[in-house]
Every structure is written in C-alpha cells, then in structure tokens.
Amino acid sequence: MTERDNKKIKYWLSLFILIIVIFLTTDWWRSIPFHQKNVLTVGVFSDSYWNQQNGNQHKFIDSVIEKYEEQNPNIKVVYEKGILKDDYSEWLAEQIIQGTAPDVFIVIPEDFNMLRDIGALKNLDSMIQKDEDFDAGAFYEAAYSAGEADGVRYSLPVECAPDLMFVNRTILQNEGIELPSSKWTWEDFYDICRKVTKDTDGNGTIDQVGVADYSWEEAFASNNVTLFNKEGTESNFTDEKVYNALMFLDQLDVLYSGSGSADISFEHGNVAFWPMNFSSYRTYLNNPVHASRYADFDWDYLTMPAGPDGDNASILDLISIAMYSGTPMQNEAWEFIKLLTCDEDIQAGIFEFSEGISVCRDVTEAELVKENEMLPGMDESPNIETLEYTMQNAIFTHRFSGFNEAVNAVDTGVSEILKSDANIRMEQVIQARSINNFLKTIHN
Amino acid sequence: MKNTDGNNTIIEKDYRLPDLLVNLMMHLNFWMLLFIVFIMYHALWGYVHEGSALSFLMNSRHIPARPFESILSSGLLYACLLLLLTTETDPGIHFLLKLIAETIIVIVLSGIMSFCYMGMFLMIIANLIRRPIGRWNRNITFVLVGVCYFLLESQILSIWIPVTDFSDYLNYYGSDYAKIFQGIINVGRLFNVFLFMCYMFFIVRIQMSENERILSLNEQLRDANAKLEEYSEKSALMAQTSERNRLAREIHDTIGHSLTGIVTGIEACIMLFDTNRELVKEQLMAISEVAHRGMEDVRRSVRALKPDGLERMPLDLAIEQMIDEMRRSTGIRFHYNCVVDLRDAFGEDEAEALYRTVQEGITNSVRHGKPQDIWIMINKIDDVINIIIRDNGCGCPDLNKGFGLSHMEERLQMLDGKLYCDGNNGFLLRAEIPIRWGTEVNWNHDQNTDS
Numbered sequence: 001m002t003e004r005d006n007k008k009i010k011y012w013l014s015l016f017i018l019i020i021v022i023f024l025t026t027d028w029w030r031s032i033p034f035h036q037k038n039v040l041t042v043g044v045f046s047d048s049y050w051n052q053q054n055g056n057q058h059k060f061i062d063s064v065i066e067k068y069e070e071q072n073p074n075i076k077v078v079y080e081k082g083i084l085k086d087d088y089s090e091w092l093a094e095q096i097i098q099g100t101a102p103d104v105f106i107v108i109p110e111d112f113n114m115l116r117d118i119g120a121l122k123n124l125d126s127m128i129q130k131d132e133d134f135d136a137g138a139f140y141e142a143a144y145s146a147g148e149a150d151g152v153r154y155s156l157p158v159e160c161a162p163d164l165m166f167v168n169r170t171i172l173q174n175e176g177i178e179l180p181s182s183k184w185t186w187e188d189f190y191d192i193c194r195k196v197t198k199d200t201d202g203n204g205t206i207d208q209v210g211v212a213d214y215s216w217e218e219a220f221a222s223n224n225v226t227l228f229n230k231e232g233t234e235s236n237f238t239d240e241k242v243y244n245a246l247m248f249l250d251q252l253d254v255l256y257s258g259s260g261s262a263d264i265s266f267e268h269g270n271v272a273f274w275p276m277n278f279s280s281y282r283t284y285l286n287n288p289v290h291a292s293r294y295a296d297f298d299w300d301y302l303t304m305p306a307g308p309d310g311d312n313a314s315i316l317d318l319i320s321i322a323m324y325s326g327t328p329m330q331n332e333a334w335e336f337i338k339l340l341t342c343d344e345d346i347q348a349g350i351f352e353f354s355e356g357i358s359v360c361r362d363v364t365e366a367e368l369v370k371e372n373e374m375l376p377g378m379d380e381s382p383n384i385e386t387l388e389y390t391m392q393n394a395i396f397t398h399r400f401s402g403f404n405e406a407v408n409a410v411d412t413g414v415s416e417i418l419k420s421d422a423n424i425r426m427e428q429v430i431q432a433r434s435i436n437n438f439l440k441t442i443h444n
Numbered sequence: 445m446k447n448t449d450g451n452n453t454i455i456e457k458d459y460r461l462p463d464l465l466v467n468l469m470m471h472l473n474f475w476m477l478l479f480i481v482f483i484m485y486h487a488l489w490g491y492v493h494e495g496s497a498l499s500f501l502m503n504s505r506h507i508p509a510r511p512f513e514s515i516l517s518s519g520l521l522y523a524c525l526l527l528l529l530t531t532e533t534d535p536g537i538h539f540l541l542k543l544i545a546e547t548i549i550v551i552v553l554s555g556i557m558s559f560c561y562m563g564m565f566l567m568i569i570a571n572l573i574r575r576p577i578g579r580w581n582r583n584i585t586f587v588l589v590g591v592c593y594f595l596l597e598s599q600i601l602s603i604w605i606p607v608t609d610f611s612d613y614l615n616y617y618g619s620d621y622a623k624i625f626q627g628i629i630n631v632g633r634l635f636n637v638f639l640f641m642c643y644m645f646f647i648v649r650i651q652m653s654e655n656e657r658i659l660s661l662n663e664q665l666r667d668a669n670a671k672l673e674e675y676s677e678k679s680a681l682m683a684q685t686s687e688r689n690r691l692a693r694e695i696h697d698t699i700g701h702s703l704t705g706i707v708t709g710i711e712a713c714i715m716l717f718d719t720n721r722e723l724v725k726e727q728l729m730a731i732s733e734v735a736h737r738g739m740e741d742v743r744r745s746v747r748a749l750k751p752d753g754l755e756r757m758p759l760d761l762a763i764e765q766m767i768d769e770m771r772r773s774t775g776i777r778f779h780y781n782c783v784v785d786l787r788d789a790f791g792e793d794e795a796e797a798l799y800r801t802v803q804e805g806i807t808n809s810v811r812h813g814k815p816q817d818i819w820i821m822i823n824k825i826d827d828v829i830n831i832i833i834r835d836n837g838c839g840c841p842d843l844n845k846g847f848g849l850s851h852m853e854e855r856l857q858m859l860d861g862k863l864y865c866d867g868n869n870g871f872l873l874r875a876e877i878p879i880r881w882g883t884e885v886n887w888n889h890d891q892n893t894d895s
Contacts, residue, residue: 089498099511
C-alpha cells in the first residue's frame with residue numbers, strides 16, 4: 001500500500017515539475033492580463049541614422065509611444081535610452097543572447113540578414129493577411145521591398161532617404177546650359193561636365209568643375225549593377241556593366257582629377273553637380289547656418305543620370321522595424337509596427353524630428369509641399385515629381401553581414417583601377433579576385 | 445523450500461552492484477549536465493560582457509535559449525527524470541508512457557546541452573534492461589530508445605533540430621581551455637559508457653547464474669521424479685505381495701480349514717460306510733455343517749477382500765459416492781438422476797449387477813469418449829430397472845464389445861437382463877434388469893451383522 005502511494009506521489013511530483021518547466025520556458029502566459037499593464041519593449045537607437053546631429057530621435061519614438069498608449073491603455077511601452085547607432089547591433093545581439101530581446105525593434109539594413117538567419121525576425125505575412133486595414137500600396141515600392149527575403153516579409157520600412165543629384169543652377173545658367181530633364185543620361189551628364197569644367201578667372205588652374213564626389217556606388221547603381229550575390233559570398237566585379245561604369249568614371253576623372261582642393265566644393269558655388277543623400281539635403285534645409293551658405297547661388301535637385309545599361313536609379317537607404325520571433329505579444333507588437341509605419345500623423349513626424357522622408361508616398365508628398373512653402377530660398381516650383389521619379393527607380397541593396405567591409409574592399413579596388421593606366425578589363429579581373437577572397441574571409 | 449529461499453536472498457544481494465552502478469551513472473550525468481550548462485552560460489555571459497555578442501550570433505546563426513530559464517529547467521527536468529527512472533510500473537501502456545516521457549525529457553536535456561552529451565540515454569536503457577517487461581514491449585522500446593540514441597549521438601538530428609553548436613560556446617575560451625573542457629566532457633562520456641558496460645556485464649552475469657540455477661533445479665527435479673517412480677513401483681509390488689499373502693492366508697484359514705475338515709470327514713465316512721451307516725450319517729451331517737460354515741467363511745472373506753463401497757454402505761449411497769469420486773478425479777460434469785428408491789430393495793446379486801453396470805458404464809465413457817458431461821438415469825418400468833448412461837464424448841461408431849462390455853452383458857444375462865449400446869453421438873448405454881421384488885432380504889441382514 002505504501003509503495004503504491006509512493007509511486008503515485010512520484011508521478012504527481014514529476015508531472016508538477018514538468019508543468020513548472022513548461023511554464024518557465026514558454027511565454028504564452030505572459031499574454032494573460034494579470035490586472036496590470038502588459039509591457040511592450042521596443043529597441044531603438046537614440047541618435048540619427050543619417051549621421052546628423054539633431055537630438056530628436058527620442059522625441060519621435062516618444063510621440064509614437066504616446067499615441068500607442070492612448071490607443072491601447074492596458075499596455076505600457078518601454079525602451080532603453082541612450083544606445084548609439086554604432087552600438088545598436090551589438091546591444092541587440094546582447095539582448096537576444098540574454099533572452100531579453102525587445103518585442104519590436106528597429107533593424108538597420110546591415111543587420112537584417114543576420115537577424116533573419118538566426119531566426120530572430122517574425123514572419124509578418126500572416127498578420128498582414130489578417131489585417132484588413134493594412135495597405136502595402138501606401139509604401140514606396142523600393143522601401144517596401146527591403147523587408148522581404150525569399151518571398152517572406154520580415155520587416156516594414158520606417159523612414160528612408162534616396163540619393164539625389166544636386167545641381168547648381170546658377171553655373172548652368174551662366175554657361176547657357178539648360179537644366180537637364182529627369183530622364184537624363186550619362187552622356188548628358190558628361191557633356192555638361194565637360195562644358196562647365198574651366199578656368200573662369202584665367203589664373204591657369206581650373207576653378208569650376210562639373211561634379212564632385214560622384215563615386216562608383218552611384219555609377220554602379222545607375223548602370224544596374226548587382227555587385228554581390230544574395231549571400232554576399234561572391235562579387236560580379238568582372239561584369240560588362242561594371243566595365244562600362246568604370247570607363248565612365250575614368251572619363252570623368254580625366255576632366256578634373258584635383259578633387260582634393262579645398263576651394264572646389266558645391267558649397268562654394270563652383271561645382272555644378274553633387275550627389276547627396278536626401279537626408280543631408282533636409283538637414284541643410286532645416287539648419288539656418290547651413291542654409292545661409294547656399295545663398296549665393298540657386299540650386300535644385302535632379303535624378304541620377306542613367307547609365308547605358310540602367311535607369312535613373314539612385315541608392316535608397318532606410319531603416320525598418322521588425323518583430324522579435326519569440327515575442328508573446330504578437331498582436332500588440334503588430335499594432336505598434338503598424339502605427340509606426342502606416343499612421344499618417346506619425347509618419348509626418350519624421351519630417352519634424354528626423355532627416356529621412358516618410359515611406360508612405362502620400363505623407364511624403366504632402367509634407368514636402370508644406371516644407372517648400374516654408375523655405376523661400378528654394379526654387380518656387382516644388383520638385384515633387386523629381387522625388388517621385390527617383391523613388392520609383394530607387395534601388396535598395398540587401399545587405400549581408402560584413403557588407404560595409406565588402407564595400408570598402410570594392411572602394412579600394414575601384415580607386416586602384418582608376419589610378420593605374422593599365423587596361424581596365426585586366427585590372428577588373430585582378431581586383432575581382434582580391435574582392436572575392438576578401439568576401440570569403442568575411443564568411444568564414 | 446528452504447533451498448529456494450536461500451537462492452532468492454542471494455539474487456537480491458547480487459543486484460546491489462548493478463544498482464550501485466546505475467546510481468553512479470545518475471550522479472555522473474548530473475555533474476556532466478551541471479558542468480556543460482555552466483560552461484555554456486558562462487561563455488554567453490562572457491560574450492555579452494566582452495561586447496562580442498554580435499559576432500557570437502553571426503557565427504552560431506541560432507538564438508541560444510534564455511540562460512536563467514534553461515539552467516532552472518534543466519535541473520528540474522533532471523529531477524523529474526530521476527523520479528521517473530526510480531519508479532516501477534506495471535508492464536503495458538503505463539510503462540510505455542513512462543518510457544516515452546523519459547525519452548522526451550532526455551532529448552530536451554540533450555538539446556539544452558547542444559547535443560554535445562547524450563549519456564543520459566544509457567540510463568534509460570540500463571533501466572529498461574533491469575525491469576521485467578513483456579517481450580513485445582521490450583523489442584519495441586529497445587528499438588525506439590536505440591534509434592533516438594543513435595540519431596542524436598551521430599548528430600544526424602542536428603540537421604532538423606537547430607541548436608547553437610557547442611564549439612561556438614567553447615570558442616569564447618582560449619583554445620587551451622576549450623580543449624580542456626572538451627576533454628573533460630569526453631572523459632565524462634567515456635566513463636558513462638564504461639559504467640554502462642560494467643552494468644551490462646553484471647546484469648548478464650546474474651542472468652547467467654540464474655539460468656544455471658534453474659538448470660540445476662531441473663536436474664534435481666528429474667532425480668526426485670525418478671526416485672519417486674521407483675518407489676511407487678516398489679510399493680505397488682509390496683502391495684501385490686501383501687495382497688497375495690492375505691489371499692493365501694484367507695484361503696488357508698477358510699477354505700483350507702473347511703476342506704481339510706470335509707476331506708477327513710469324508711475319509712472317515714468311506715471307512716465307516718460298510719460298518720456303521722448311522723455313524724456315517726452323523727459324520728456326513730457334521731461334514732455338511734463344516735461345508736456350510738466354510739461357505740459362510742468364504743463368503744465373508746470375499747466380502748472382506750472387496751474394496752468396493754458397495755460392501756460398506758447401501759447401494760444408493762455407494763453409487764452416489766462412486767459418481768462423486770469420479771467427478772472429483774476426472775473433472776467431468778455428472779448429471780445423476782434416480783427416480784427409484786435403491787435402498788434395501790434388491791438382492792445381493794441384483795444390487796451388485798446394478799452397481800457394476802453403473803461403474804463399468806461410467807468407466808467406459810470416461811476411458812474412451814473423453815466427454816464433458818455424463819448423464820446417468822435410473823428408472824423403473826414395471827418390474828424392470830432401466831439404467832441409461834449417456835455422454836457427449838466422441839462416441840464409438842464402430843462398436844466392438846470389449847472385455848468390459850461383454851463381461852457386463854454376461855452379468856446381466858445371469859439375471860435375465862439385457863444390454864443395449866449406441867456409439868453414435870456420444871455413447872449411449874442402456875441396461876434392463878428384471879428384479880425379483882421383495883423375495884430376498886437376507887443379504888441386507890448379513891451385511892448389517894458383518895459390518
């Protein structure tokens with residue numbers, strides 16, 4: 001009899017222990033409201049993604065949280081303050097390892113692949129399908145495509161900024177050159193550069209140039225070069241499109257190679273074209289100190305000139321937001337993501353607190369009209385169409401881990417090629433080998 | 445009985461060593477679990493504090509389990525496993541459920557340890573071998589647990605169960621320390637296997653000694669059986685001899701005595717026949733008396749020699765007792781139905797015939813038909829007693845009267861009775877015995893005085 005009781009006690013005890021273990025290791029019970037506020041954690045960095053000093057990032061996220069808590073009074077949203085953008089990836093990794101990963105977090109493009117690989121990103125497809133309010137068409141296509149991998153959606157874009165070509169209209173007017181259209185090509189670009197590059201005061205040195213800081217990245221993007229394969233294990237550096245782009249860069253280099261001179265810059269009004277990220281442009285606009293520097297000349301922005309194999313494509317940079325795969329509060333997290341990315345008021349807040357532009361087409365257009373009205377220094381006609389056309393053709397490059405290092409390697413390779421007088425194709429093969437070797441070291 | 449008791453205690457003592465080994469395995473596995481989990485979470489802690497969490501994640505490509513929860517749950521799961529392992533169950537579905545629970549716990553524990561140590565499976569297998577379970581169960585369970593163990597140990601499962609590779613944790617430590625830790629784990633694994641092998645060795649030895657014991661017991665049993673047979677033969681012989689002696693004594697005492705008297709008397713008569721006829725007559729009277737007495741003696745002797753119940757009790761009770769004895773000795777169901785008052789109603793020869801007919805009929809049925817039921821009915825039609833004995837055995841379609849039946853028939857014919865047999869559908873035997881009602885009561889009287 002006692003032995004039988006003993007057996008029963010043992011069984012119940014082991015069942016009890018198993019239940020405790022299941023309780024400990026799963027999170028489903030966290031979604032049961034225990035008469036207190038459920039906590040939704042958010043991962044954000046506090047400085048600007050666009051490397052601009054503004055001190056506004058907390059204001060933006062605070063405004064989002066305020067609105068969210070208003071709509072969901074039983075949920076408290078918390079986030080850790082003071083994480084810098086440069087430390088953000090490491091911070092996120094630490095949180096994931098320690099099991100304290102935030103339910104919702106900002107994803108910077110370089111981390112996207114790694115986070116997806118380790119399974120930290122929640123598949124959002126089912127939630128998007130269930131949610132009837134959600135309209136994917138409201139986003140810029142290029143921005144929206146960034147959160148997708150292998151046909152599965154993992155993140156939604158929050159804010160973005162394309163590269164644009166800034167143009168000094170005063171120089172063009174002085175030289176009697178018409179402002180190029182949105183669909184201009186490298187040939188147009190080269191012609192104008194050739195015409196404006198001259199010695200205006202006759203002292204023997206060139207003091208007006210066509211373009212500054214036009215790098216291989218812009219050239220490759222507008223010549224439709226896909227430089228790396230999806231995993232980032234190999235480069236297509238020997239491609240014909242790359243060759244054409246390199247040839248073009250070489251031609252530009254021949255026109256004026258003294259770009260090191262401090263006197264030659266867009267700010268000084270002696271450079272006709274200057275590729276710049278739209279976020280920088282907005283910083284200049286919003287900062288009176290910067291804005292005053294451009295008072296001497298009229299300026300505007302254009303699309304990027306199209307290469308022979310590509311479109312007027314420019315590089316799009318963006319940050320997105322994703323849900324942690326292990327979050328017990330899926331619905332709440334999804335509501336937060338939706339509020340941040342789709343709500344028009346919140347998205348309009350980007351123009352107030354940040355330098356990027358909204359990923360929602362309507363919001364961006366409306367806000368840019370407002371901004372242009374406020375800023376008299378610009379040309380009166382707002383270049384909304386130009387931006388719209390740019391965003392249509394913008395390219396977002398999926399970034400693998402180590403992408404920045406790979407870009408640096410390509411940078412070195414390209415400058416080697418442009419410096420040397422040897423055959424470009426030969427040099428391409430040599431540099432391609434060293435770039436591929438470097439990629440191998442990254443992935444091992 | 446004493447012998448077997450002694451053997452049992454020896455077996456109990458022998459299992460102590462395997463039990464000790466299993467206990468050692470349990471301790472060893474606990475420390476291995478603790479050690480590995482400690483290394484894993486110390487490494488994680490180190491990565492976080494060193495600021496290289498990102499590179500760890502990039503290398504391992506998997507999110508490790510949450511540290512606090514997995515340490516706690518591994519401890520609890522191990523406790524649970526020990527509880528289950530030390531609980532005995534009845535063979536059957538309970539046992540299978542328990543085994544499945546154990547296997548799942550061990551897989552989860554191995555998963556927590558990144559599948560770098562799978563020694564706990566050996567504990568389950570050891571436990572399986574120790575418990576007496578059904579053959580079918582044993583085969584199935586061995587296959588199940590074995591497949592799990594091999595899949596995990598060969599790291600095939602890690603394709604489908606993604607876990608952080610243990611070497612990613614070890615990478616935190618310098619290569620020297622990593623080697624030492626890996627070495628400790630390898631030693632633990634080998635020691636665990638060694639303990640398991642020792643355990644198996646002792647279990648096999650115990651089983652072998654048990655087999656030997658059973659063999660020797662069998663031999664003893666065979667000897668005893670042979671002795672018993674010999675003894676029974678001897679005792680049968682002795683019984684025969686004593687019976688023969690008794691017969692001889694009886695014959696000598698009764699018939700011999702009387703015959704001697706008669707012979708000497710007759711010889712005297714022959715001599716006196718011509719001289720004194722009166723004396724001869726007297727003498728013959730005396731001889732007649734001796735012969736009568738001798739006859740009575742013979743009758744008494746025969747009665748004494750008969751071991752039957754018939755001589756000791758009235759006919760009805762005797763028949764009932766015989767049927768009862770047969771029922772007890774054969775296990776056949778008897779359905780006895782007698783509508784005639786059998787007590788004190790018949791002459792000795794008639795009662796004898798009745799009794800013998802029933803006895804022989806039953807014996808016949810039991811011996812040849814192997815029936816489950818035997819129906820016996822005795823009734824009276826006019827002055828004739830009918831005895832019907834029927835069974836549901838295999839019967840005898842080609843009836844060939846053997847000694848028993850022809851003897852019975854002869855006995856009945858002496859009383860003007862008849863015997864009918866039918867061997868189809870079981871065996872049916874019907875005997876008709878005409879009875880001289882109320883003509884003889886002497887026998888009963890004799891019997892009473894005798895007993």
